[in-house]
Amino acid sequence: MDKKMYKKISKAGGITIPSIIRHSLNIPKGAAVELIADEEKLIIKKHIPTCECCGSAENVKVINQVELCHGCAMKFMKGGAGNGNDN
Known part of the structure; x- marks a missing residue:
């Protein structure tokens, strides 16, 4: 899946990962993810x-x-x- 999606950061500083992306990556609700800051990118990876x-x-x-x-x-x-x- 190489779709570009836009999400706003909430007032509390959070972001919701759309269910279509979570399902395609087999990331259940409540699962841990890794956040990697790389220059001007934020990479969110499934945590193993x-x-x-x-x-x-x-x-x-x-x-x-x-x-x-x-x-x-x-x-x-x-x-x-x-x-x-x-x-």
Whole structure:
């Protein structure tokens, strides 16, 4: 989909992503998106949760507002350093 659409920013500073765009990108209501400011562009991307320790996108959960994969979460629970590397 390469359609140009115009949306006004609300008084609260928000913008609504039109449902036709959300549906085409499989972004459900309430989903997180990434905002990237690039010179004169604002890029809105579908957020793919990734582990903040090892960078994995497999089995990632949000725990206390931190994205962790199952392996790193288990290391933290066991008291390990949790850097994602088994050195």
